Amino acid sequence: MxxxxxxxxxxxxxxxxxxxxxxxxxxxxxxxxxxxxxxxxxxxxxxxxxxxxxxxxxxxxxxxxxxxxxxxxxxxxxxxxxxxxxxxxxxxxxxxxxxxxxxxxxxxxxxxxxxxxxxxxxxxxxDIPGARSSIGRALEKQRLVFENRRLLEELRGMNVRLEQNNMELQQEIAGRKSLQAQLVESEKMLGIYQLAAGVTHEIANPLTTVMGRTQLLLRKAKELDLPREVVDSLEIIQYEAARTVDTLDNLSLYSRSRVDKYGPCNVNVAIERTLSLFGHELDDNDILLTLDLSPELPEMAANESQLMRAFAAIIRNASQAMPGGGELTIETRSKKGEVHIAFRDTGVGIPEDIRSRVFEPFFTTRDPGRGTGVGLSEAYKIVKDHGGSIGVESSEGKGTTIRISLSLEASDSTLS
CATH class of the missing domain: 3.40.50.2300 (Response regulator)
Incomplete structure (x- = not known):
């Protein structure tokens, strides 16, 4: 036409x-x-x-x-x-x-x-027949080029979908491995908590008897004016028994599956109150304190006294990691429905081979008698009871960062 x-x-x-x-x-x-x-x-x-x-x-x-x-x-x-x-x-x-x-x-x-x-x-x-043949061959060649191009596009699309599927599969595998590790950790911690509850119960009763009898003996020794070495020995027994009671108080935390009382809590205020009670340890160890607390931090539902206990354990642990002095930075932020808290020290750091064990009860790298290994595990338990997460980042010789995330949604549901 x-x-x-x-x-x-x-x-x-x-x-x-x-x-x-x-x-x-x-x-x-x-x-x-x-x-x-x-x-x-x-x-x-x-x-x-x-x-x-x-x-x-x-x-x-x-x-x-x-x-x-x-x-x-x-x-x-x-x-x-x-x-x-x-x-x-x-x-x-x-x-x-x-x-x-x-x-x-x-x-x-x-x-x-x-x-x-x-x-x-x-x-x-x-030449009409020859022209028809030439045109036909050229169009067939073109058709094959177009078909090859279409197949290549389909192949590229399949490769993209395959890569996406592979990425999703890798993410699912990683997620399942993470969940499995959490389940194993939870079962291990549950066993330790149950053991702690049993140990606390079995030791508390005889220890009460020991402390009571020691007080009576100490009073009688002073009334009878017994030699000073007798009185000193009884006072040592009383002091060590009191230390054991403190340890049992810490262990008793593991026999409770949830934090008992929640109320309105501002994490910044809880940190400042903790520092007012334990900040002197930082001064004594020549540690510079830097606070970077977000003024826009929302109020959440929490047991403030338990959070303070967790913060104190982390601060004390950081202080002990900087025997020659250093710097401790405490930072708070609110992001995506969570309160994020970071405790960053410039201490000796934690070796990689034991980093995964720092939150285990009774695990400590300090010499016998210089630590029970309860502090960070206590912080771990408190954070978990608040529905949060806690993790550690560390580099030997450069310092350690403890990060805590507390969900505002979880706290809201607890209050309601």
Whole structure:
């Protein structure tokens, strides 16, 4: 069909699925009306959709509006070199096959056309069977290129989905491993808590007897004016028994599965109150205290006295990690429904091989008699009872950071 006979019903660009067209769209460009109409009719009889024009400008306009699978252009057109039109068509539509038609072929012009992207050339007078065969081979080659391109796109899409699925699988595996580790840790801690409850009960009764009898003996020794070494020995017994009571008080924490009393609590205030009671330990050890407490920290539901106990254990542990002095920074932030607390010291750090054990009850790296190993495990228990999380980051020789996260949602549900 010639463009001269087409209706001007649409001026917008058509979008084609080039690989799946049932019939290819061809463009014939020849200034000889009889030639272009004859060639268009023959090609339409082959089942192709054909547009035919006689000027280069009309050809450029059509190529800019819609995709043509193949263009047949005469090398000699009015006012323009056919090779220039070839270059313009390939520049606008690189996938369009271009074949040149000429009655004055020369080796030089043919080579120029091929170098500019032409698929081949057809000589006038046109050998119709030969032209049909050349056009058919070119379109089949193009179809295979399009099909290969489509398959490559599908393969890339499959690779992207495979990578996404693999990433999701790795995340799920990591999540399950983390959950399994938490379950193992919870079971281990539960066993220790139960042991602590039993030990506390079994020791408390005889210890009460020991302390009571010691007080009686001490009073009697003073009344009878017994030698000083007797009185000193009894006082040592009384002192050590009192220390054991303090340890039992700590252990008794593990026999309670939840914090008993919740109320409105501002973590910043709890930290400041803890420092007012235990801050002197930092001064005594020549430790510089830096507070970076967020003024926008929301109030939450918590047992303030228990949180203070946890904070005190962490501060005391940091102080003991800096025997030659150092710096302790305490930071609070509120983010995504959680209160985040960080205790950062410049102490000796924790060796990597024991870092995972710092929250275990009775685990300590200090010399016998210089620590029970209850402090950080007590902090761990308190934070967990508040529905929070606690972790440690450390580098030997550079310091340790204890991080606590407390959920505001969990605290709200506890209050309600």
């Amino acid at each position: 010639t463009v001269e006979n087409q209706t001007k019903e649409s001026s917008r660009v058509s979008t084609l699925d080039r690989a799946d067209d049932e019939s290819a769209r061809l463009l014939v460009v020849d200034d000889d009306k009889g030639m272009r109409e004859t060639l268009a009719d023959i090609l339409e009889m082959e089942g192709y959709e054909v547009d035919a024009v006689g000027e280069a400008s009309a050809a450029r306009e059509l190529v800019a509006r819609q995709f043509y699978h193949l263009a047949l252009i005469d090398l000699r057109l009015p006012g323009v070199d056919g090779l220039d039109l070839l270059t313009q068509i390939k520049g606008t539509s690189p996938d369009t096959i271009v074949m040149v038609v000429t009655g004055h072929a020369s080796l030089e012009s043919s080579v120029d056309a091929i170098n500019l992207g032409a698929e081949g050339y057809i000589l006038k007078p046109i």
